[in-house]
Structure formats: C-alpha cells, structure tokens
Amino acid sequence: MSARDEILATIRQALHQGDDATRRAAVEARLRNTPRGIVPARGQGDRGQQVATFVDEAQRVQASVTQVATAQDIPAEIARYLRSQNLPLTARMGSDPRLSALDWSAAQLEITQGRSNGDDLNGISHAFAGIAETGTVCLLSGAANPTTLNFLPDNHIVVLNQSDLVGDLESAWSRLRQLYGKGQLPRTVNLISGPSRSADIEQQLLLGAHGPRRLHIVLVTD
Amino acid sequence: MSLHSTTPQFKDNAHHALHDAQLQKALGNVRNNFVERRASAAARLPEFDALRDSARAIKDHVLAHLDLYLERYEAQVVAQGGKVHFARSAQEACDEIVAICKAHGAKSVTKGKSMVSEEIGLNAAIEAAGMEAVETDLGEYIIQLRGETPSHIIAPAVHLNKEQVEEDFRRVHTHLPIDRDLTQPETLLSEARGILRAKFLGADIGITGANFLVAETGSSIIVTNEGNGDLTQILPRVHIVVASLEKIVPTLDDAAQIMRVLARSATGQDMTVYSTISTGPRRPGDVDGPEHYHVVLVDNGRSRMIGSEFEEMLRCIRCGACMNHCPVYHAVGGHAYGWVYPGPMGAVLTPSLIGVEEGGQLPNASTFCGRCESVCPVHIPLPKLMRHWREREFERHLNPALQRYGLRLWAFIARHELVYRLLTAIAMPILAWLGRKSGRFSHLPLAGGWTQYRDMPAPQGKTFQEQWRAKGGRCS
Structure with a gap:
C-alpha cells in the first residue's frame, strides 16, 4: 500500500x-x-472609525501612516517621506496601473520597474486591502506588485485606498473569493503588520530582521 | 534519521540545567517577558476566550473528518499546480525531500523555521546527501552554528545570552574584520542579516513549515516576524512545504479564527508581522515566486493518536504558551527534555511519537499546577494527558521497583479507610511533636528526594479527617 x-x-x-x-x-x-466564526468588534464601525482603528493599530506595530486626499498626492507624499528619513529619491515598483499612471518625475522621484533582485533601497507596492482590526495591509503577488518588493528593499512603502479598507480578515477573504473565484488564490497573499522584526537575542525586540526595516503606509482618501 | 533523544536522562539533564549559570540567566527572559505579554494581549481583546473555544471546535471538527479534509486539500494543491507527498515516517519524509532537491540539481537549501523538520532530522539528511542546509530564522541560525537543537518551539535560542552569540559569530564569520563591534543585539542582528541575505539569493530550494494547510484553497500559511520564511520561499526555484497532518483547517475563515489566538498566546502580538498564504507555484505572468511547489505531509505516529486517549494533543497549534507558563520549563529550560518538543506539550507529545519507554520521564516532570491547561489556546487538558502516560508507564512496569512498591503501598492504604485512619492517627501526633520547635522538617526518612529541595511543614495536630468530623462535615 x-x-x-x-x-x-x-x-x-x-x-x-x-x-x-x-x-x-x-x-x-x-x-x-465557509462559515464566519467570531469576528472581533474592534475592526467594525463606520468608515471613519475603521480608518481611525487602522491607523492606531498600524502605528502600534511600528508602521508609519500618512493620509492623502487623492491619488495625485501620492508621489509628493512618498518624496516627503523619503526625505524625512534621509533616503535617496529612488524606488522600485511593479506594473500596477494605479501606480504607473502617477507623475513621479514631478516629485523628483526616480522610479524603476520590475521585481527586486536585492539591490533596491526603497520599494513601492499597491495594497489589495487593508484590515482595520490589526492595522494590516494585504498584498497580492503578480507583475503588478511583485512579492520580492515586499521583502528585499530596506524600506517598503505601501499605497492603500481607503475604499479597500475592511474591518477584519474575513472581509478580506470575501473580497479575494469575489475577485479570484471560490477556492482560487494568487500564488502569494501577504498579510503584513508592521516592519520585519526579531526578538531571538535575549528577547530584545529589534526591527529589520530579514525584511524591511521600515513600513510606511500611504492611505488615500479618494 | 529522526533526531536522537536524551529524554531517558531527564533527571541528569535537569540537574545539570539547574547549575548552569548562563542558562539560568537566559531563562529569566522567559519568566519575565512571555507571561506578561500574553496576558496583556488577551486583555486587549474581549473576544479572546470565545475565540479559544472557536479554535478548539475547529480543531475537533478537523480531527473528526481528517481523512476527508486531507483528500480535499490534496486535490486542491494538485489543481493549483503543486504536488503532495505523504510520508509515514521521519525517514520517508527526509527521503522524499532529498529526492526533490536532487531532482532539481540543488546545491544549497534555505530553511524557514519548522519544528517538524527538527522532528524528522531534516538538516542531517540534506547534508548527508551532499547539499548545504541553511537555517534562516535568526534563532535557528544561531543554534545551527552551535550544533544545537531548539530549546523552545517559538524562540529556539532562548537559552542563550548575547555574549554566547558574539562568540559563535566570531568563530564562524572569520571573513569579517576582527575588531568589529558585536556587543549589542543590534550589531549581531545586522551581521546575520547580511550573511543570510546572500544565502537567500543563492539558494536553489527553499523549505518552510506550515502553521495551516487550507483545504478550501490548497494553500499553506506561515506566520513569522522576521520575513525569512518569505525570502526562503519566493527566491529559489522550488518551494517545499513540510508539515504534519494535523495542520489542516477547512477554510480561510477557520484559519483566521486560530490566527487570532496563535500570536497572542505565543508572543503577545495581535498578529505576527507576516502571515503568508502560499498556493501552488508562480502563475503565468508572475515575475517572481517559485516555479515548483511541493508539500510533504508527515504522519510519523500522528494517525495512530486519532481515536486514542491522546487525540486531543493533535489540536496543538505550537504557540508555546504552555512552556512559557510552566514552572518546570522555567527552572530547567528546553534542552533538559531531551527531544524536539519541550515543556508540557512535549511531555505529552514525546512519548506519543518516540514511545513511552524512551519518553516516559517527561510526563513525570510536572507539578500538575495546571497553568499550561489554563493558557492553552485550544484547551488541551495537558495534566490529564500526562496522567494517562503515568498510568501507562505504571501498567507497563517502566518505573523503578522502589517507586512501584511505594505507589502500591500507598494505593492499599488509601483504599482501606481503617488502615488509613489508624496510620495517620499514629503518625500525625508524633510528627507534630518532633517538629514542634521549627515547625518544619529539613530531613525525613524515606522522603530524602522530597526534602532535598524543600522543607516539609510539620503537622499542627489533628488529621484532616478528624477536623472534618469535628465540624460535622461542613466546610466552615
């Protein structure tokens, strides 16, 4: 047998x-x-409450969050963020049309496209969803937002549309089932809550273990 | 190939651990941090206890339908372009994995943290086949350099202090400047990051474990903080998942329920930094991700636990809360347990997987204080299961003759009320008189093992039964 x-x-x-x-x-x-179990009340509420919870929770896990009014404001905000961290105005991103459509050169940002091979300081991705409950961003693999950009660059900048913010993990699953069909998923779904960390040496928490040292989220009201 | 155990020498191991100053210093980090962090994470989520009940119900449902969910899971993995390999034993699992590596002409293998890979002795098998196996979790990397095994299921290097890590890095990373500063955890982390980055980018095969296998989608899910599990699986051409059978959950919704109690119970985080759902190999049009996806499902004794009195142990989600709250683990650390899984969960699982002859010491390494059960996110009755092992050990004449004789004598006395009353009525006044000065005994005949580490309080006069009768059988 x-x-x-x-x-x-x-x-x-x-x-x-x-x-x-x-x-x-x-x-x-x-x-x-696919019955839903117990969904914590924390991520629920109206849009305003969910935004507030998302920002609080993301900051609690050492991500930084900035809100901008429209997609057109994204390049300037990212340039501001990179300057504030003393980082060069260069970044790598995938082919996501929501990002490609923006005028990056107006903000003096030098953008390269494609997956990361480990030599990029800054990476920019567009999130599929945000989860208020835990301040988590959800990213999907594919040429639009290559998974290597989520892990190899030192600094990861994630753009999230406020309309993609949901209360809980279960609502993110529902949106995935809607988009891909029941039982189907892209190769990698990354749920990211804050920058990489380790407490393996004497239980002392340090950021930037193997993945990004910083996670910056740009929340677009649109 | 599975890992050799020193479990039968538990007493010697424990004795040695108690006198190891470095270890005792490091164990302070377990006592101080984990307990408090879990408590505050639980307190911040009003639904925490209801979620624990939900997690238990999901696990019980899966175990009652495990054959059917395994079939569905396998079909879904295949439908997504992956392959599933079943392995009855540690040896079969290692053989399957080595065969996959060889078929792809691999030279270098990176690994995310996986306890089942420790259980099956995977690193040794990969190295014996002429390939390099590199642990990439910081804690695992450190203990691999030291030739050690993990001393904790989620914090593998928790038994070490930073000075020891510095020593290892200086010994192994000889290409780096000798005068570099490695006195701080930050500099140690940064050095490991640099060295392992090159390993990630050069690996042919990436092996990770799984916290969940989702039947609905054929996905594996890992929850990590460092990001090493992700770099391990997205950079090489081949991603191999090694996981034990009971990691199956029906749906993504079920996984979400358990994720909400897993990190809170383990490190006190609401959610780990990275929760990654991996499904099959890369898709047409993808620009990164593995080209091949294999899952090796390890039984290694688990299917035999179903329907047995130890079935509840298969609910375990490997959070480590039981050992974080265990006074025995706090005192001796994980290595004293002598095999892969330490603490209360290890005391139950080890005899199940390697036999009560080899692992029978561990269920005795408990004070039965019950803290483990009280914090277990899936309500495993760990003390009860340890008691089952003690019974089996006794039935099979595995404990020493003197202990068996003593237990038999005690059983006789406890079952014969007159004898019990007579003996206690004689003994109590004598002991009370002998201990009247200090109120305690530091030495007692026939109880040297007990009084070696603590004093026995002297009885105050009447026996419990006499007092009970005098009160007319009432509590107050």
Whole structure:
C-alpha cells in the first residue's frame, strides 16, 4: 500500500463510525458555506472609525501612516517621506496601473520597474486591502506588485485606498473569493503588520530582521 | 534519521540545567517577558476566550473528518499546480525531500523555521546527501552554528545570552574584520542579516513549515516576524512545504479564527508581522515566486493518536504558551527534555511519537499546577494527558521497583479507610511533636528526594479527617 493510502486508511479506521455520508456532508457544507466564526468588534464601525482603528493599530506595530486626499498626492507624499528619513529619491515598483499612471518625475522621484533582485533601497507596492482590526495591509503577488518588493528593499512603502479598507480578515477573504473565484488564490497573499522584526537575542525586540526595516503606509482618501 | 533523544536522562539533564549559570540567566527572559505579554494581549481583546473555544471546535471538527479534509486539500494543491507527498515516517519524509532537491540539481537549501523538520532530522539528511542546509530564522541560525537543537518551539535560542552569540559569530564569520563591534543585539542582528541575505539569493530550494494547510484553497500559511520564511520561499526555484497532518483547517475563515489566538498566546502580538498564504507555484505572468511547489505531509505516529486517549494533543497549534507558563520549563529550560518538543506539550507529545519507554520521564516532570491547561489556546487538558502516560508507564512496569512498591503501598492504604485512619492517627501526633520547635522538617526518612529541595511543614495536630468530623462535615 502507498504511504498515502496507508495513512488515510489508518485515520479512517480510527474514525469509522459507520456513517460516512454524514461526515462527507458536513465537510462539503463547511467548504461550501465557509462559515464566519467570531469576528472581533474592534475592526467594525463606520468608515471613519475603521480608518481611525487602522491607523492606531498600524502605528502600534511600528508602521508609519500618512493620509492623502487623492491619488495625485501620492508621489509628493512618498518624496516627503523619503526625505524625512534621509533616503535617496529612488524606488522600485511593479506594473500596477494605479501606480504607473502617477507623475513621479514631478516629485523628483526616480522610479524603476520590475521585481527586486536585492539591490533596491526603497520599494513601492499597491495594497489589495487593508484590515482595520490589526492595522494590516494585504498584498497580492503578480507583475503588478511583485512579492520580492515586499521583502528585499530596506524600506517598503505601501499605497492603500481607503475604499479597500475592511474591518477584519474575513472581509478580506470575501473580497479575494469575489475577485479570484471560490477556492482560487494568487500564488502569494501577504498579510503584513508592521516592519520585519526579531526578538531571538535575549528577547530584545529589534526591527529589520530579514525584511524591511521600515513600513510606511500611504492611505488615500479618494 | 529522526533526531536522537536524551529524554531517558531527564533527571541528569535537569540537574545539570539547574547549575548552569548562563542558562539560568537566559531563562529569566522567559519568566519575565512571555507571561506578561500574553496576558496583556488577551486583555486587549474581549473576544479572546470565545475565540479559544472557536479554535478548539475547529480543531475537533478537523480531527473528526481528517481523512476527508486531507483528500480535499490534496486535490486542491494538485489543481493549483503543486504536488503532495505523504510520508509515514521521519525517514520517508527526509527521503522524499532529498529526492526533490536532487531532482532539481540543488546545491544549497534555505530553511524557514519548522519544528517538524527538527522532528524528522531534516538538516542531517540534506547534508548527508551532499547539499548545504541553511537555517534562516535568526534563532535557528544561531543554534545551527552551535550544533544545537531548539530549546523552545517559538524562540529556539532562548537559552542563550548575547555574549554566547558574539562568540559563535566570531568563530564562524572569520571573513569579517576582527575588531568589529558585536556587543549589542543590534550589531549581531545586522551581521546575520547580511550573511543570510546572500544565502537567500543563492539558494536553489527553499523549505518552510506550515502553521495551516487550507483545504478550501490548497494553500499553506506561515506566520513569522522576521520575513525569512518569505525570502526562503519566493527566491529559489522550488518551494517545499513540510508539515504534519494535523495542520489542516477547512477554510480561510477557520484559519483566521486560530490566527487570532496563535500570536497572542505565543508572543503577545495581535498578529505576527507576516502571515503568508502560499498556493501552488508562480502563475503565468508572475515575475517572481517559485516555479515548483511541493508539500510533504508527515504522519510519523500522528494517525495512530486519532481515536486514542491522546487525540486531543493533535489540536496543538505550537504557540508555546504552555512552556512559557510552566514552572518546570522555567527552572530547567528546553534542552533538559531531551527531544524536539519541550515543556508540557512535549511531555505529552514525546512519548506519543518516540514511545513511552524512551519518553516516559517527561510526563513525570510536572507539578500538575495546571497553568499550561489554563493558557492553552485550544484547551488541551495537558495534566490529564500526562496522567494517562503515568498510568501507562505504571501498567507497563517502566518505573523503578522502589517507586512501584511505594505507589502500591500507598494505593492499599488509601483504599482501606481503617488502615488509613489508624496510620495517620499514629503518625500525625508524633510528627507534630518532633517538629514542634521549627515547625518544619529539613530531613525525613524515606522522603530524602522530597526534602532535598524543600522543607516539609510539620503537622499542627489533628488529621484532616478528624477536623472534618469535628465540624460535622461542613466546610466552615
């Protein structure tokens, strides 16, 4: 017997209760209905409350957040942020049309496009969603926002539209199912809450372990 | 290939640990930090206890339908372009992984933190096959340099102090300037970051564990803080996930329920910095990500636990809260336990996976204070399960003759009320008289093991039963 068949047979034998149809029906129902469990109240409320919760929670985990009125304000805000951190006005980004459409040179930003190979100081991504409950940004892999930009640059700047802000993880799952179809996902879904960190040496918390040392979120009211 | 244990020498290990000044200093970090952080994270979320109940219910549901969810999970992985390999034993799991590495002509393998890879002894297998295996979690990297195993399931180097890490870095990173400053955790981290960055970019294969395997989508989910698990899986051509069977959850919604209690119970974070959902290999049009995606599902004794009195242990989500709150772990650290999994969860799991003959000492390494059960996010009755192992050990005549004789004698006395009353009525006044001066005994015949580390309070006069009767059987 193959390892697979033997393992499944051992489990079946231990679970055998005579009525497999009921068990199968329970599994099918759960996968079909994807019931929501307990959703914390923290991320709920009207749009204003959700924005406030998102900003609070993101800052609690050492991300910085700036709000801008429209997409046109994004390049200037990113330039301001890079200057404030004494960083050069260069950045790498994917082919996301929401980012490509902006006038970066007007803000004196030098932009290169494509995945990161580890030699970029600053990366810019557009988030798929933000989650108020924990101040988390959700990013999807693809040429528009390559996953390497989320991890290799020292400084990661994430643009998030306020209309993409949801209260909780479950609402982010719903949006993913809507976009990709049930049971389907892009190769990588990154849920990011603050910059990289480690407490492996004497339990002392340090930022910038292997991933970005800084995470800056630009929240666009639009 | 699975890791060799020193569990039968638990008593010697513990004795040694208690006299290890470096270790005792480092263990202070466990006692002081983890407990407080978990408590404040739990207090900040009013729904925390309800979420623990929810997490337990999900895990129980999965275990009752595990065969069906495994089939569905496998079908979904395949539909997304990945491949699933089942492994009955540690050896089979290592063989599968080494075969995948060889098929891709690999020379260098990077690894994210994975306890099941420790369990199966994966690094040794990869190295024996002529490839380099590099641990990339900072704590794991440090202990790999030292040739050690993790002493904690989420903080593998928690037994070390920064001076020890400096010594190791100076010993191994000999290409760096000798006069560099490595006195601070910051400089140590920065040096490791630089060295491991090159390893990430040069690796042929990336191996990660999984916190969840999602049947709905065929995805694996890892939760990490450093980002090493992500660099491990997105840069090489091949991503291999190694995970044990019970990591399955039905849906993303179920994963969300458990994620809400996992990080809070572990480090006191609301959520880890990176929660990453990986599904299959890169898609057409993607510019990064692995070209191949394999999952190696490890049984290694778990399927036999289903339907047994130890089934509840399979709910474990590896948060480490039980060891963070354990007075025995606080005193001796993780290495004394002698195998992969320390603390209360290890005391239950180790005999299940390597046998009670080898691991039977561990269920005895508990005061049964119950803190582990009280903080367990999935309500595993750890003291009860340890008691089951003690019973099995006794049934199988595995404990020493003197201990067995003593237990038998005690059982006889406890079951015969007259004998019990007679003996206590004689013993209590004598002990009370003998101890009348100091109120305590620092030595007692036949109880040297007990009084070696603490004093026995002297009885105050009447026995409990006499007092109970005098009060007419009332509590006050």
